[in-house]
Every structure is written in C-alpha cells, then in structure tokens.
Amino acid sequence: xxxxxxxxxxxxxxxxxxxxxxxxxxxxxxxxxxxxxxxxxxxxxxxxxxxxxxxxxxxxxxxxxxxxxxxxxxxxxxxxxxxxxxxxxxxxxxxxxxxxxxxxxxxxxxxxxxxxxxxxxxxxxxxxxxxxxxxxxxxxxxxxxxxxxxxxxxxxxxxxxxxxxxxxxxxxxxxxxxxxxxxxxxxxxxxxxxxxxxxxxxxxxxxxxxxxxxxxxxxxxxxxxxxxxxxxxxxxxxxxxxxxxxxxxxxxxxxxxxxxxxxxxxxxxxxxxxxxxxxxxxxxxxxxxxxxxxxxxxxxxxxxxxxxxxxxxxxxxxxxxxxxxxxxxxxxxxxxxxxxx
Amino acid sequence: xxxxxxxxxxxxxxxxxxxxxxxxxxxxxxxxxxxxxxxxxxxxxxxxxxxxxxxxxxxxxxxxxxxxxxxxxxxxxxxxxxxxxxxxxxxxxxxxxxxxxxxxxxxxxxxxxxxxxxxxxxxxxxxxxxxxxxxxxxxxxxxxxxxxxxxxxxxxxxxxxxxxxxxxxxxxxxxxxxxxxxxxxxxxxxxxxxxxxxxxxxxxxxxxxxxxxxxxxxxxxxxxxxxxxxxxxxxxxxxxxxxxxxxxxxxxxxxxxxxxxxxxxxxxxxxxxxxxxxxxxxxxxxxxxxxxxxxxxxxxxxxxxxxxxxxxxxxxxxxxxxxxxxxxxxxxxxxxxxxxx
DNA sequence: GCAATTATTGTTAGCGCTCTCATTATTGAT
DNA sequence: ATCAATAATGAGAGCGCTAACAATAATTGC
Numbered sequence: 001x002x003x004x005x006x007x008x009x010x011x012x013x014x015x016x017x018x019x020x021x022x023x024x025x026x027x028x029x030x031x032x033x034x035x036x037x038x039x040x041x042x043x044x045x046x047x048x049x050x051x052x053x054x055x056x057x058x059x060x061x062x063x064x065x066x067x068x069x070x071x072x073x074x075x076x077x078x079x080x081x082x083x084x085x086x087x088x089x090x091x092x093x094x095x096x097x098x099x100x101x102x103x104x105x106x107x108x109x110x111x112x113x114x115x116x117x118x119x120x121x122x123x124x125x126x127x128x129x130x131x132x133x134x135x136x137x138x139x140x141x142x143x144x145x146x147x148x149x150x151x152x153x154x155x156x157x158x159x160x161x162x163x164x165x166x167x168x169x170x171x172x173x174x175x176x177x178x179x180x181x182x183x184x185x186x187x188x189x190x191x192x193x194x195x196x197x198x199x200x201x202x203x204x205x206x207x208x209x210x211x212x213x214x215x216x217x218x219x220x221x222x223x224x225x226x227x228x229x230x231x232x233x234x235x236x237x238x239x240x241x242x243x244x245x246x247x248x249x250x251x252x253x254x255x256x257x258x259x260x261x262x263x264x265x266x267x268x269x270x271x272x273x274x275x276x277x278x279x280x281x282x283x284x285x286x287x288x289x290x291x292x293x294x295x296x297x298x299x300x301x302x303x304x305x306x307x308x309x310x311x312x313x314x315x316x317x318x319x320x321x322x323x324x325x326x327x328x329x330x331x332x333x334x335x336x337x338x339x340x341x
Numbered sequence: 342x343x344x345x346x347x348x349x350x351x352x353x354x355x356x357x358x359x360x361x362x363x364x365x366x367x368x369x370x371x372x373x374x375x376x377x378x379x380x381x382x383x384x385x386x387x388x389x390x391x392x393x394x395x396x397x398x399x400x401x402x403x404x405x406x407x408x409x410x411x412x413x414x415x416x417x418x419x420x421x422x423x424x425x426x427x428x429x430x431x432x433x434x435x436x437x438x439x440x441x442x443x444x445x446x447x448x449x450x451x452x453x454x455x456x457x458x459x460x461x462x463x464x465x466x467x468x469x470x471x472x473x474x475x476x477x478x479x480x481x482x483x484x485x486x487x488x489x490x491x492x493x494x495x496x497x498x499x500x501x502x503x504x505x506x507x508x509x510x511x512x513x514x515x516x517x518x519x520x521x522x523x524x525x526x527x528x529x530x531x532x533x534x535x536x537x538x539x540x541x542x543x544x545x546x547x548x549x550x551x552x553x554x555x556x557x558x559x560x561x562x563x564x565x566x567x568x569x570x571x572x573x574x575x576x577x578x579x580x581x582x583x584x585x586x587x588x589x590x591x592x593x594x595x596x597x598x599x600x601x602x603x604x605x606x607x608x609x610x611x612x613x614x615x616x617x618x619x620x621x622x623x624x625x626x627x628x629x630x631x632x633x634x635x636x637x638x639x640x641x642x643x644x645x646x647x648x649x650x651x652x653x654x655x656x657x658x659x660x661x662x663x664x665x666x667x668x669x670x671x672x673x674x675x676x677x678x679x680x681x682x
Numbered sequence: 683g684c685a686a687t688t689a690t691t692g693t694t695a696g697c698g699c700t701c702t703c704a705t706t707a708t709t710g711a712t
Numbered sequence: 713a714t715c716a717a718t719a720a721t722g723a724g725a726g727c728g729c730t731a732a733c734a735a736t737a738a739t740t741g742c
Contacts, residue, residue, distance in 0.1 A: 289575030
C-alpha cells in the first residue's frame with residue numbers, strides 16, 4: 001500500500017490567540033491558565049480550559065522557550081544506549097525528570113571524546129537546563145563549553161577526578177582494587193585484565209589501575225592487560241580470554257570490565273573444560289541479571305546505575321532550584337563474591 | 342566540597358546580531374552562513390565564521406525553530422530503555438538521525454497506553470518532525486493526536502495490524518507460529534507460553550496467538566499461558582517456569598517472550614536437573630548475545646531491532662523529503678534452531 | 683465612605699531567529 | 713555602451729509565546 005506525502009505541518013495551527021478569542025479573554029490569560037493557574041479565577045480558568053479542549057490546543061514549546069528563556073530539557077550524553085548499564089542509567093534519569101515535565105535529549109558519544117564534543121556543541125543549541133555526562137574525561141573544548149554554559153553539569157560513573165561542576169558515581173579505582181584484593185587473597189599468582197581501549201574507556205582504565213596497584217603491592221607481576229576495541233560485544237569476552245591465555249597461559253584469574261564479557265568467557269571455559277574457578281578465576285563488573293544464574297555463578301562488582309541516574313537527575317533539579325549541594329557524591333560499590341572467583 | 346548556586350543562564354548571551362556587528366554584516370548574512378552558506382561569498386563567509394569562533398556563538402535553537410517552523414527533533418516512544426531490544430532499537434534510530442542534525446526526544450511509556458498518550462501530548466509541544474512509536478496499539482486519543490499532528494508517524498515492532506501512517510516491524514503472529522511448528526514437529530505435546538501481561542504487551546500477546554493457532558491446528562491442547570506483570574525482570578523467567586510447571590507439570594516445551602527470561606529458565610533447569618531439551622524444550626525470543634553461548638544453546642527467534650531502528654529513522658527522513666513510500670515494511674524474522682528446542 | 687490594598691485581567695514589548703522582498707553589485711549578451 | 717539577467721546583501725516583518733507593567737475590579741480598614 002502506498003501513502004501520499006504530506007506537508008510537514010507543525011502543530012494544528014491553533015495558537016494561544018485563537019484560544020483566547022474563543023474564550024473571550026486576552027492571550028495572556030490563556031498563558032496564565034497554563035503556567036500559573038493560581039492567578040486566575042476558577043470561572044475564567046474553566047472557560048479557557050473549555051476553549052483549549054475544544055480547539056485541541058497544544059502550546060508551542062519553541063515559542064515558550066524563547067519567551068521564557070527556559071527550555072525544560074536536559075541533555076544526557078552517554079557512550080551508547082546499547083549497553084544495559086547505560087540504558088538503565090538513562091532510564092532512571094528520565095523517570096525523575098519526566099515527572100517535572102522536563103524532556104531528555106540523548107546523545108551517544110560512541111566512546112569518542114571528539115564525538116562527545118560535537119554533541120555538547122549541538123545540544124547546546126537547544127539550551128538544555130542541565131547536562132548529565134558520562135565520565136570525567138572530555139576534550140578541553142567540551143569542558144570549556146560545559147563550564148561556560150551556565151547550567152548545572154553532572155558527571156557520572158566516575159568519582160576519581162575533579163568534576164566540572166557536580167558528580168555522582170563510584171570509584172572505579174577502588175572497585176578494581178577490591179577485586180585485586182580478592183584475587184590475591186584467594187592465592188592467584190597470574191592476574192589479568194580484559195577491558196576496553198584505555199583512551200576510549202577511561203572508567204575501564206581506572207579499574208585496571210586499581211587492580212594493578214593491589215596486585216603489585218602484593219608482590220605479584222603486573223597484570224596482563226588486554227584492550228579490546230570499542231564498542232565491545234558480548235562475544236569479545238571470548239576474544240579477551242583467548243588473548244589473555246596467549247599472552248600468559250598460566251593466568252589464574254581474570255577481571256573483565258563488564259559482566260557480559262565475563263559471562264561469555266565463563267561459558268566458554270565450561271565448553272573448553274577449563275575449571276572455573278580452580279584453574280581460572282573469573283570476575284565480572286556490573287552484576288548483570290544473569291550473573292547470579294550461571295554455574296558457577298559470577299563473582300562481580302555491583303554498582304548502582306539506577307540510583308546514579310536518579311541521583312544525577314535529582315542533582316540537576318536541586319541545582320536549578322538554587323540549592324547548594326555536595327559537589328561529588330560517591331555511591332557504594334559492592335564486591336559480590338560468588339562461585340567464579 | 343560545596344559549590345555555589347548559579348543562575349540558570351541560557352547560552353552565553355551572544356546573539357546573531359552581535360556576531361553580525363563584529364563581522365560587519367547584517368544578521369541575515371550570519372543566518373545565511375549558518376543555514377545556506379552557498380548563498381554567501383567565500384570572503385564574507387570566512388569573516389562571519391571568524392566572528393562566530395571568536396565570540397563562541399551558539400545559535401538559539403528555540404528561536405530558530407520558531408522562525409523556521411522546523412524543530413529538527415524526532416520523538417521516539419518505547420516501553421522502556423531497560424530492555425536491550427528497545428535500547429538497541431533507539432540507538433540505531435539515533436545513529437541515523439544524528440547524521441542529519443536531528444535530535445531525538447525519548448519517552449518511556451512503561452508499558453502503559455495512558456502514559457503513552459500523555460507522552461504524545463507532551464512531546465507534541467516540542468513540535469517534533471516525526472514520531473516513532475512502539476507497537477500498533479494506542480489509546481484512541483493518542484492515535485488521533487498522532488494522526489492530526491501532520492508529521493510522519495512510524496510504528497515499529499509489529500506489522501500485524503493497520504498502521505496510523507507508516508510501519509516497520511515483523512509479524513509477531515508468524516514468529517509465534519514458527520515456534521509452534523518447530524515444537525509440534527519435535528513432538529511436543531504439552532506446550533506453554535510465558536510472556537507479559539496481554540493488555541500491556543500486545544506484541545507478546547500476538548506471539549502467543551501465533552503459537553496457539555499452530556498448536557491447536559495440530560490437534561494439541563491449547564498452550565498453557567503464564568502472564569507476568571510488567572515490566573519483567575530476567576529472574577521472572579524462573580517465576581514463569583514455576584507457574585507453568587504448577588499449572589501443567591507435564592509441560593514439555595515452553596516459549597518465552599524474551600530471551601533473558603528463557604535463559605534464566607534454562608539455567609534454572611540445569612540447576613534443578615531438568616533435562617533441556619529432552620524433558621523440557623525451551624525457546625526464547627530475540628536472540629540475545631548470550632543465547633548462543635549457554636549450554637545447551639538457546640533456540641530463539643532472531644528479529645532485527647537495529648535494522649528496524651535505522652529503517653524507522655529512514656522512513657521519517659524520506660517522508661520529510663516528500664518521498665512516497667510503502668506504508669508497511671515487514672522485516673524477516675528468523676527461527677534460530679539451537680540446542681534447547 | 684474613601685483611600686489603600688489586593689485580586690484579576692489586559693497591554694506593550696520583546697525573546698532570537700528566518701522568512702519574503704527590496705536593494706545594490708556583478709556579469710553577460712547585444 | 714545598454715539593458716537584462718543573476719549574484720550577494722540588507723531591511724522589515726513576524727513566528728507564538730511570556731515578562732513586566734498598567735489598568736481595572738473587588739475588597740479592606742478605619
């Protein structure tokens with residue numbers, strides 16, 4: 001079946017003036033009914049509301065933004081939506097913001113700081129009332145743009161450096177170190193790390209550094225490190241496993257920078273007859289839903305993307321209301337010891 | 342550390358007029374440099390560009406939208422971002438739209454048609470130049486609003502009914518039927534289905550109906566059906582398994598409406614010593630990354646959320662360019678036969 | 683009962699941009 | 713050289729709304 005083209009009309013042509021006319025009041029009164037109903041008599045409010053309903057009036061946001069200098073939008077920049085942690089995070093940002101009538105503009109940086117900078121620039125045109133960023137690392141220009149934007153900026157997923165403005169996240173370094181301590185405690189001698197490219201995924205890099213410091217402090221050899229090209233797919237966990245074993249066949253413990261990678265590796269180990277955890281201990285990151293269900297169950301680090309999302313949104317809202325608040329909020333991460341490590 | 346509040350300023354106060362003044366041209370010429378550079382001499386273009394760079398000018402999108410009657414935004418409404426299929430879908434919508442300088446406004450309906458209607462209404466205020474919806478089922482008012490919006494509307498994830506305007510998806514009924522045929526062919530006698538609440542998740546409902554029709558046509562008893570409350574979590578797969586076995590202990594094949602549920606059930610079966618697929622066959626839906634990796638590997642239906650996302654975005658773009666196109670595009674789904682069924 | 687509030691509505695200006703059209707500079711054809 | 717095109721810029725108007733102020737009506741206090 002074919003369909004006809006249509007002229008991309010905007011709205012239904014009903015303006016505030018038309019509503020005002022029908023209701024027999026001034027446009028400003030219609031505006032009040034919408035924005036400050038308490039300033040209007042119940043009688044006129046109903047009269048205007050009737051006109052609005054009758055004409056199916058839908059206010060023009062652009063005009064409203066322009067006149068009021070307030071966009072009721074918040075920009076969120078994440079590496080990709082195709083990762084459950086980030087999408088869960090954004091989902092919760094939206095849940096809180098939607099309640100306040102604030103729309104969310106999303107940008108995917110695809111793990112590129114250049115692309116992130118472009119996004120900041122282009123999203124700035126929409127005059128969002130806040131920015132929620134991923135990570136603390138940005139191009140100089142992106143940072144400058146954010147800083148001079150005049151709106152609250154919340155950086156998330158990382159608390160291991162100084163934020164531009166506000167920050168809610170967890171310490172990737174400490175999380176990596178916690179895993180290191182567990183591995184050392186269980187007697188691992190050859191520890192490895194599989195994560196994303198260090199320049200593109202600085203959170204992953206920090207986890208490695210935390211791990212590394214503990215491992216070296218314990219007098220063990222520096223961990224073998226495998227860097228996978230971004231974006232990583234689940235099956236890259238197997239690639240990572242292979243590369244680790246190639247670099248150091250005696251490896252007895254691996255930390256993967258995400259649970260899906262760890263799960264893929266863990267399942268592959270089963271298939272190959274590698275005994276997890278005795279021959280090879282595996283630790284993931286993120287505590288995905290399936291991690292508790294596989295056999296052996298996956299030891300991992302639980303972070304709180306949902307809480308982080310809500311908190312980031314709440315920080316934007318508080319900042320918009322002029323509330324003074326802590327610059328950096330560190331959420332607890334938790335090492336979940338299960339069967340695999 | 343505490344931080345000071347700031348007045349939520351908008352932009353950096355630099356307007357087109359300021360740029361024009363510095364460049365020694367009229368504001369209109371600046372506008373041309375930004376929007377139609379081909380209408381401007383190379384010399385003036387460079388002069389203006391220099392002024393833009395020097396002042397760090399960022400155009401005001403609201404003003405632009407208002408004057409040009411074009412928002413360069415597209416609204417996308419999905420049930421939730423916390424489901425890998427939908428987030429992958431949105432991710433690909435964005436990939437294509439971003440290239441054209443179009444921002445994406447996301448709304449989560451949380452599987453509620455009422456909430457979806459609210460979202461349509463509130464997003465309409467932003468005058469998006471297109472809507473990408475999930476599913477074909479909406480409240481009457483939501484449909485009316487979309488229809489009269491004057492912009493292209495693409496409904497996705499379902500082709501089993503008439504669209505408002507455009508549609509790209511797959512046949513959930515046929516997909517369910519394909520699974521039914523496989524189960525019947527492998528000799529299943531007591532078939533069951535685990536999915537979401539039928540009123541909230543109509544796609545899941547259609548998969549059931551496809552399954553049901555084949556099962557009944559084969560002379561078998563109607564499938565046992567378990568409806569889980571939305572939103573479903575991965576571990577609900579175990580709940581579903583339990584409920585199925587309680588309702589019909591002799592069940593020998595179950596179709597789950599999503600792979601994560603099926604995976605949870607499959608892993609649980611292993612744990613309980615239920616032999617998959619001989620004692621109980623399990624089929625998932627969506628072909629998630631881990632589905633091929635578990636043992637036994639999960640038989641499932643592969644759909645193409647990424648293609649669907651790109652295609653939906655492309656249809657919006659084509660429609661905006663006035664191109665006439667097929668109303669409904671049906672993407673192929675594919676039954677991936679693996680070890681579990 | 684009359685000025686002084688206080689509630690309710692209307693009027694006047696823009697917000698910052700892009701239309702449309704008018705103007706001037708440039709080029710080409712005769 | 714002369715007129716008609718064409719190219720490049722500018723001027724004026726207005727997109728649909730809200731902020732600030734002005735005007736009117738209803739209320740209050742003494």
